[in-house]
Amino acid sequence: MAVISVRLNEAEERIVNILSEQLEQDKSSLIKFSLNEMYEDLIDRKLIDEFEKKENGMKFINAEEILKSLKK
Numbered sequence: 001m002a003v004i005s006v007r008l009n010e011a012e013e014r015i016v017n018i019l020s021e022q023l024e025q026d027k028s029s030l031i032k033f034s035l036n037e038m039y040e041d042l043i044d045r046k047l048i049d050e051f052e053k054k055e056n057g058m059k060f061i062n063a064e065e066i067l068k069s070l071k072k
Contacts, residue, residue, distance in 0.1 A: 006031070 008016060020027050052058075 016027055016030065019025075020030050023030060025033070052060075
């Protein structure tokens, strides 16, 4: 198992302390959770990009267009 030392400035330390207290997690668990969330977001983004390339004829619409279509 690797051990990593992270240096935080005062503002970053304050944020970690607040999150640790509010989420009732120790700092190590909080940082591990954050890393896992970021990695999951990265994988999701790659899957979305691959899907969009594969479905190049598909038209995507934004939320405003969806809401307009519901009012009709």
